[in-house]
Amino acid sequence: MATTNSKSPKSGIARRQFIFDAAKMACGVGMLGLGLGLYAKQAKALPALALRPPGALPENDFLGACIRCGLCVRDCPYNILELAKPETPVATGTPFFTARNIPCEMCEDIPCVKACPTTALDHQLTDINKAKMGIAVLIDHETCLNFLGLRCDVCYRVCPVIDKAITLEKVPNPRTGRHAMFLPTVHSEHCTGCGKCEKSCVLEEAAIRVLPPKLAKGELGHHYRLGWEEQKKAGHSLIDESKMIDLPDRLPEGATLPGHYDPASGHTESLRGLAGAEGGIIPGAPSGLKGKP
Amino acid sequence: MSGKRIGAEAVAAKGWLRANRWLILRRLSQFGILALFLLGPLAGIWLVKGNLNYSYTLDFLPLTDPYVALQAAMTGHFPERLGLIGLAIVLVFYFMVGGRVYCSWVCPVNLVTDAAGWLRDRLGIKGSAQLSRNTRYWVLAMTLIGSAASGVVLWELINPVSMLHRGLIFGLGAAWTVVVVIFLFDLFVMKRGWCGRLCPVGAFYSLLGRWSPVRVAARERAACNDCMDCFEVCPEPQVIRPALKGEGKGVGPVILAPNCTNCGRCIDVCSKEVFSFGLRTDNPASTARAD
Numbered sequence: 001m002a003t004t005n006s007k008s009p010k011s012g013i014a015r016r017q018f019i020f021d022a023a024k025m026a027c028g029v030g031m032l033g034l035g036l037g038l039y040a041k042q043a044k045a046l047p048a049l050a051l052r053p054p055g056a057l058p059e060n061d062f063l064g065a066c067i068r069c070g071l072c073v074r075d076c077p078y079n080i081l082e083l084a085k086p087e088t089p090v091a092t093g094t095p096f097f098t099a100r101n102i103p104c105e106m107c108e109d110i111p112c113v114k115a116c117p118t119t120a121l122d123h124q125l126t127d128i129n130k131a132k133m134g135i136a137v138l139i140d141h142e143t144c145l146n147f148l149g150l151r152c153d154v155c156y157r158v159c160p161v162i163d164k165a166i167t168l169e170k171v172p173n174p175r176t177g178r179h180a181m182f183l184p185t186v187h188s189e190h191c192t193g194c195g196k197c198e199k200s201c202v203l204e205e206a207a208i209r210v211l212p213p214k215l216a217k218g219e220l221g222h223h224y225r226l227g228w229e230e231q232k233k234a235g236h237s238l239i240d241e242s243k244m245i246d247l248p249d250r251l252p253e254g255a256t257l258p259g260h261y262d263p264a265s266g267h268t269e270s271l272r273g274l275a276g277a278e279g280g281i282i283p284g285a286p287s288g289l290k291g292k293p
Numbered sequence: 294m295s296g297k298r299i300g301a302e303a304v305a306a307k308g309w310l311r312a313n314r315w316l317i318l319r320r321l322s323q324f325g326i327l328a329l330f331l332l333g334p335l336a337g338i339w340l341v342k343g344n345l346n347y348s349y350t351l352d353f354l355p356l357t358d359p360y361v362a363l364q365a366a367m368t369g370h371f372p373e374r375l376g377l378i379g380l381a382i383v384l385v386f387y388f389m390v391g392g393r394v395y396c397s398w399v400c401p402v403n404l405v406t407d408a409a410g411w412l413r414d415r416l417g418i419k420g421s422a423q424l425s426r427n428t429r430y431w432v433l434a435m436t437l438i439g440s441a442a443s444g445v446v447l448w449e450l451i452n453p454v455s456m457l458h459r460g461l462i463f464g465l466g467a468a469w470t471v472v473v474v475i476f477l478f479d480l481f482v483m484k485r486g487w488c489g490r491l492c493p494v495g496a497f498y499s500l501l502g503r504w505s506p507v508r509v510a511a512r513e514r515a516a517c518n519d520c521m522d523c524f525e526v527c528p529e530p531q532v533i534r535p536a537l538k539g540e541g542k543g544v545g546p547v548i549l550a551p552n553c554t555n556c557g558r559c560i561d562v563c564s565k566e567v568f569s570f571g572l573r574t575d576n577p578a579s580t581a582r583a584d
Binding site for chain 1: 333339342343344346347348349355357358361362365368369370371372373375376379425427428431432434435436438439440442443444445446447448449450451455456459460462463464465466467468470471
């Protein structure tokens with residue numbers, strides 16, 4: 001190889017040295033990078049009770065878009081936001097608030113979003129009622145005073161989107177047998193996650209909490225169709241109802257429902273004659289109906 | 294340690310004030326900028342909002358840190374209008390005055406590492422772990438690739454510069470531990486270790502100021518008496534030699550190395566007034582006096 005031969009041994013040593021030095025650097029800095037990358041992965045796991053300002057991108061995007069300047073913190077008229085300190089379990093320097101300490105006041109002009117110099121807070125958000133900082137969940141049905149049959153109602157009263165985001169649903173109180181319970185019920189499509197309900201919950205530990213949508217919401221399988229809605233859309237049932245077999249209603253062992261009309265049990269004389277239905281007993285048929293023809 | 298203190302000759306020749314002029318101006322700049330940021334949270338006078346990553350002055354002047362913006366861009370996210378204007382202003386400014394002017398005139402960590410360097414000298418601590426001054430460029434590359442790979446503005450997770458600056462303004466928390474670690478690292482482990490070898494922020498700004506017109510030049514290099522004070526005091530001493538000792542090799546007197554921070558300390562400590570600020574274009578190969 002003419003090119004190698006023409007070079008002095010010294011340049012060969014220098015080249016080897018250069019390659020070794022480069023490899024050393026790449027390895028050392030690569031290890032630092034690996035550590036940082038793993039740390040970044042941890043940082044993406046936002047604690048459930050740390051809420052981002054209104055309009056914040058999903059956490060994965062937020063950590064790439066936010067430049068940690070704190071302008072949203074400064075322009076919040078209620079000093080709700082803070083920047084994460086290194087020891088906070090939120091990515092260092094990013095803005096968040098904790099609803100139980102101090103909730104979002106949902107300013108109509110959304111100054112925090114306006115102040116953001118990047119897309120970390122979505123400037124398309126102009127109606128604060130469309131914000132999705134999280135979703136309130138009445139997480140503890142055992143301690144919520146309304147679930148105990150009392151009339152606390154505080155979360156419902158303080159909700160800025162009252163009667164939409166939180167409603168009181170009236171149900172009978174089975175403990176007393178003659179009172180009603182007014183159950184605070186969150187409707188996720190209207191809840192902005194401002195955290196007023198969590199802040200004002202009168203319990204030692206809030207029974208209602210604002211959680212990230214990912215934690216708060218279930219999701220139907222995308223192939224699911226709700227029969228009654230499809231029926232409404234099509235104007236008729238999507239199946240041939242004449243061929244539908246209506247099974248008898250199932251009630252818990254020993255329960256009776258006087259006056260309850262169950263067409264399946266009432267009109268299925270012939271069915272009882274089918275093989276396997278001897279003795280007139282349909283498996284699971286309520287005991288109160290057993291004597292019926 | 295020799296009995297002679299760095300700059301003693303300069304103080305004798307020029308007086309204390311002129312032998313510390315650029316240092317004083319630099320400290321005024323560093324503390325002044327910090328004070329402007331602190332005026333809001335401490336006194337309620339909101340001239341400047343934000344921190345070094347992005348600030349908004351008098352509801353008029355946006356300034357965006359280009360290194361943070363670049364990391365964000367690597368994750369696929371870009372600034373809004375004000376952020377872009379701020380970015381342009383900062384890019385043009387440091388392109389003109391020298392990128393690492395950020396390090397010596399603005400960055401709060403410089404106060405920490407300068408203090409460590411000063412104490413290292415006073416205590417006569419010799420010996421230092423060896424690490425190439427190019428390490429910072431590798432770290433810089435790693436943070437950019439890492440930002441793209443992780444989708445997170447990567448260096449901001451641990452950046453001591455923004456941790457300290459943001460901490461002073463928004464609440465320090467545990468950030469002081471990072472500052473102490475850097476101080477002790479520079480003091481005991483590695484001379485000029487953080488700013489001179491590791492920090493990717495400085496590395497980024499050095500590239501930004503690669504062709505900056507404002508440079509320090511050893512115009513009176515013929516008068517140099519080899520006292521070595523400039524080399525002793527310079528945070529990046531490797532940048533001086535080509536300019537100061539280049540007469541014989543036909544190299545001009547302007548310090549062209551991008552890692553010169555334009556701190557002006559060499560101008561201060563030189564009793565022969567060899568150094569001065571000037572333009573990089575004013576760079577004749579020979580500065581020997583005909584007369």
